[in-house]
Amino acid sequence: MEILDVLVSAAFWTAVLRIATPYVLGTLGELLCERAGVLNLGIEGIMTLGAMAGWMAVYQGGGLWTGVLVAMACGALMGLLHASLTVPLGLSQHVAGIGVTLLGTSLSYFVYRLVLPQASTPPTIQPFQPLDLPGALAQTPLTYLAALLVLAVAYALYRTPVGLAVRMVGENPGAAEAQGLSVTAVRVGAVMAGSALMALAGAFLTLSAFNAFFFNMVNGRGWICIALVVFASWRPGKALLGALLFAAFDAFQLRLQQIAGGMLPYQVFLMLPYLLSILALVLVARRAAYPRALMIPYRKGER
Amino acid sequence: MTPVLRLTGITKRFGPLVANDAISLTLHAGEVLALLGENGAGKTTLMNILFGHYVADEGSVEAFGRPLPPGSPRAALEAGIGMVHQHFTLADNLSVLDNIAVGTEPLWRPWSDRGGARKRLLDLAGRFGLGVRPDALVADLSVGERQRVEILKALYRDARILILDEPTAVLTPQEASGLFDTLRRLTSDGLAVVFISHKMNEVFAVSDSVAVLRAGRLVATRRTAETDREELAALMVGRDIKPPTPAPMEPGEPVLALSGVTVASGHGRPLLDAVDLTVRRHQVIGIAGVSGNGQTALADLISGLIHADSGSVTLKGESVVAADPAAMVQRGVARIPEDRHAAGLVGAMSVWENLIAERYRDPAFSRFGVLKRGAARRYADEVIRAFDVRCPGPDARTQLLSGGNMQKLILGRTLAHRPDLILASQPTRGLDVGAVSYVHGRLLEARAAGAGVLLISEDLDEILALADCIAVIHHGRLTPLLPHDRVSIRQLGLLMAGHWDVLKEVGHAA
Numbered sequence: 170m171e172i173l174d175v176l177v178s179a180a181f182w183t184a185v186l187r188i189a190t191p192y193v194l195g196t197l198g199e200l201l202c203e204r205a206g207v208l209n210l211g212i213e214g215i216m217t218l219g220a221m222a223g224w225m226a227v228y229q230g231g232g233l234w235t236g237v238l239v240a241m242a243c244g245a246l247m248g249l250l251h252a253s254l255t256v257p258l259g260l261s262q263h264v265a266g267i268g269v270t271l272l273g274t275s276l277s278y279f280v281y282r283l284v285l286p287q288a289s290t291p292p293t294i295q296p297f298q299p300l301d302l303p304g305a306l307a308q309t310p311l312t313y314l315a316a317l318l319v320l321a322v323a324y325a326l327y328r329t330p331v332g333l334a335v336r337m338v339g340e341n342p343g344a345a346e347a348q349g350l351s352v353t354a355v356r357v358g359a360v361m362a363g364s365a366l367m368a369l370a371g372a373f374l375t376l377s378a379f380n381a382f383f384f385n386m387v388n389g390r391g392w393i394c395i396a397l398v399v400f401a402s403w404r405p406g407k408a409l410l411g412a413l414l415f416a417a418f419d420a421f422q423l424r425l426q427q428i429a430g431g432m433l434p435y436q437v438f439l440m441l442p443y444l445l446s447i448l449a450l451v452l453v454a455r456r457a458a459y460p461r462a463l464m465i466p467y468r469k470g471e472r
Numbered sequence: 473m474t475p476v477l478r479l480t481g482i483t484k485r486f487g488p489l490v491a492n493d494a495i496s497l498t499l500h501a502g503e504v505l506a507l508l509g510e511n512g513a514g515k516t517t518l519m520n521i522l523f524g525h526y527v528a529d530e531g532s533v534e535a536f537g538r539p540l541p542p543g544s545p546r547a548a549l550e551a552g553i554g555m556v557h558q559h560f561t562l563a564d565n566l567s568v569l570d571n572i573a574v575g576t577e578p579l580w581r582p583w584s585d586r587g588g589a590r591k592r593l594l595d596l597a598g599r600f601g602l603g604v605r606p607d608a609l610v611a612d613l614s615v616g617e618r619q620r621v622e623i624l625k626a627l628y629r630d631a632r633i634l635i636l637d638e639p640t641a642v643l644t645p646q647e648a649s650g651l652f653d654t655l656r657r658l659t660s661d662g663l664a665v666v667f668i669s670h671k672m673n674e675v676f677a678v679s680d681s682v683a684v685l686r687a688g689r690l691v692a693t694r695r696t697a698e699t700d701r702e703e704l705a706a707l708m709v710g711r712d713i714k715p716p717t718p719a720p721m722e723p724g725e726p727v728l729a730l731s732g733v734t735v736a737s738g739h740g741r742p743l744l745d746a747v748d749l750t751v752r753r754h755q756v757i758g759i760a761g762v763s764g765n766g767q768t769a770l771a772d773l774i775s776g777l778i779h780a781d782s783g784s785v786t787l788k789g790e791s792v793v794a795a796d797p798a799a800m801v802q803r804g805v806a807r808i809p810e811d812r813h814a815a816g817l818v819g820a821m822s823v824w825e826n827l828i829a830e831r832y833r834d835p836a837f838s839r840f841g842v843l844k845r846g847a848a849r850r851y852a853d854e855v856i857r858a859f860d861v862r863c864p865g866p867d868a869r870t871q872l873l874s875g876g877n878m879q880k881l882i883l884g885r886t887l888a889h890r891p892d893l894i895l896a897s898q899p900t901r902g903l904d905v906g907a908v909s910y911v912h913g914r915l916l917e918a919r920a921a922g923a924g925v926l927l928i929s930e931d932l933d934e935i936l937a938l939a940d941c942i943a944v945i946h947h948g949r950l951t952p953l954l955p956h957d958r959v960s961i962r963q964l965g966l967l968m969a970g971h972w973d974v975l976k977e978v979g980h981a982a
Contacts, residue, residue, distance in 0.1 A: 329581070330580075334575065340564070344562055344563050346545055348575035349549045461565065
């Protein structure tokens with residue numbers, strides 16, 4: 170009975186949309202990289218850096234939208250690093266990505282400590298406020314931006330020449346090359362754009378969901394995005410669906426903890442969204458048609 | 473008449489190997505130039521330089537009187553050069569239209585003109601008789617259709633010079649003659665065509681002039697009408713090769729019998745569908761077919777890599793149930809795998825290690841789990857001598873050997889123990905004429921010594937030269953055995969394309 174009450178309450182759906190936003194943005198970013206054939210395991214570090222850089226820009230006196238732009242620029246730079254290692258140099262995408270995650274995470278903590286050596290309780294900023302709309306529509310502008318970006322990425326991938334080029338280098342870089350495209354340029358560009366979206370996902374956490382930066386705040390969200398890309402079969406629309414589904418599980422378990430907390434240890438509820446995600450992955454993504462050139466470095470003129 | 477394309481003094485080295493040595497060529501509008509040469513003669517390298525995939529170490533390319541900047545496929549495309557690669561450069565998961573249109577529009581235009589692209593594509597398709605479905609996924613197309621897409625891709629970009637790299641290698645004889653018709657339409661429209669091939673009959677079927685490459689050097693150019701097969705063959709190979717011919721022999725007892733064997737694929741039609749086949753001693757059975765019709769599954773089944781879902785496999789009279797590859801080797805099955813790099817040899821390991829790879833548990837080569845390296849090296853020395861493997865010695869790394877010598881190594885490993893059944897999958901793919909006739913000779917020797925040979929090949933000439941009986945494989949189904957002297961190339965081609973009503977015709981002749 171109580172469970173049904175949860176599902177029809179506006180507060181529940183408000184929470185779902187808020188929780189889903191970083192997953193939507195991160196998944197879109199990862200999807201862009203992978204569509205171009207580059208796995209970006211740097212996502213966790215790039216999100217952390219985006220969270221820190223966006224917050225720091227605002228804390229230093231910048232506007233909220235300036236913070237967003239700073240975060241995205243930092244993300245694009247990290248993307249450039251990852252792409253430089255994996256595209257022209259053709260290094261292992263796994264190793265480079267883990268390196269980028271470690272670098273992005275520690276760089277964020279380092280800069281934060283450098284600027285705020287004394288802070289014991291995290292200082293706060295004035296974050297984005299929800300728009301004055303009824304019910305679950307009362308979200309911050311970044312959530313609406315995320316929804317727009319789903320449409321934009323879907324349109325770009327399927328309806329524009331540059332989107333076709335991205336899909337082509339992810340499917341068969343040799344064919345793209347034979348059509349006169351520069352595989353390196355397209356891949357580097359896609360990874361930079363994708364990484365900027367990942368950083369935006371991180372910035373949402375410090376500029377919208379909370380009002381401060383603290384350690385470990387990304388907390389594995391980047392890894393979930395990587396799984397969501399597979400769940401989405403590399404399609405933006407399905408990525409949105411997957412992010413909403415995961416967020417719903419997450420919001421639901423929070424409320425279950427309150428309702429049924431006495432009966433089971435709360436860790437069981439924490440596990441719930443992840444277990445359900447794995448189950449959904451198994452059911453949905455077993456026959457996913459992944460981009461054929463994913464994780465395969467392209468070297469021109471190689472015999 | 474001014475040439476549309478001029479190559480001057482092109483030289484390309486890959487490490488110590490000189491793939492192209494100071495090659496100069498000219499091509500005129502309306503002309504089909506055949507580039508003839510054995511595998512490894514440097515034909516594909518030369519065309520990849522022309523198209524900008526490789527950068528030549530020396531020399532220059534001129535198209536329509538203007539020099540072509542090296543290393544830029546985009547510049548080649550803009551100069552009007554189109555290339556149909558041997559391995560198609562199409563993305564399987566994208567549609568035909570996507571594959572053709574990619575890269576043809578300004579990259580940053582915020583929309584695609586799909587309607588215009590579709591119209592232009594259909595116009596071209598109609599004009600040159602190249603039927604395609606613009607919205608079909610490339611993955612769903614037959615090989616012949618994919619080739620049409622490749623040609624349309626070049627035409628869509630206003631190519632005036634078309635390079636085709638071994639275009640018939642994957643086609644049935646009927647599809648090949650359709651391609652030749654297309655080429656004639658193109659040249660009558662004023663296009664120039666470079667046709668790369670190592671097959672003599674195609675050169676005469678389609679070309680106006682022919683350039684012969686051997687070991688990276690241009691050895692001759694001729695008007696096709698003014699030369700003949702003998703001259704070209706001598707130019708191509710540089711020496712006389714006498715192909716071995718099988719002596720007639722009475723087939724012996726069966727060594728392998730498949731009865732109603734079906735192997736499911738997990739989705740769609742089965743890999744093998746109720747296959748019946750008997751191979752006897754003193755017999756070469758040829759399996760003909762276009763690649764991807766179940767040949768790999770048949771070879772894997774007989775190697776013990778996969779098992780039949782239904783039906784029975786009998787080896788020398790004993791039923792085989794769920795045997796692994798090691799057990800099959802012990803029972804006397806020798807294998808020449810389809811891909812010698814992937815499944816035949818371990819390139820990073822030495823010659824002797826590869827030679828005992830199937831038999832390292834044999835007491836001759838190991839005791840108490842420790843290899844007898846001395847014995848293995850001595851054995852390797854013997855095989856190297858007996859099979860004329862050109863290599864520095866048993867300790868040489870295998871990947872440094874040439875393709876022909878790798879194949880000799882595999883032959884040595886498989887034939888040294890007098891096998892009962894030899895499974896030869898594409899045994900001469902990528903070998904030069906000399907190595908081909910060596911491999912054929914050894915297979916025929918094994919047949920004379922009492923082995924049954926199952927020859928799976930996509931090269932009809934090879935099957936017709938060696939096989940006593942031929943079966944055609946199509947969509948996992950196998951025709952009955954057809955005596956090699958009762959069936960024509962035309963009939964085999966139709967069978968390969970799936971027109972099995974021809975069997976009646978063959979049956980009447982028999």
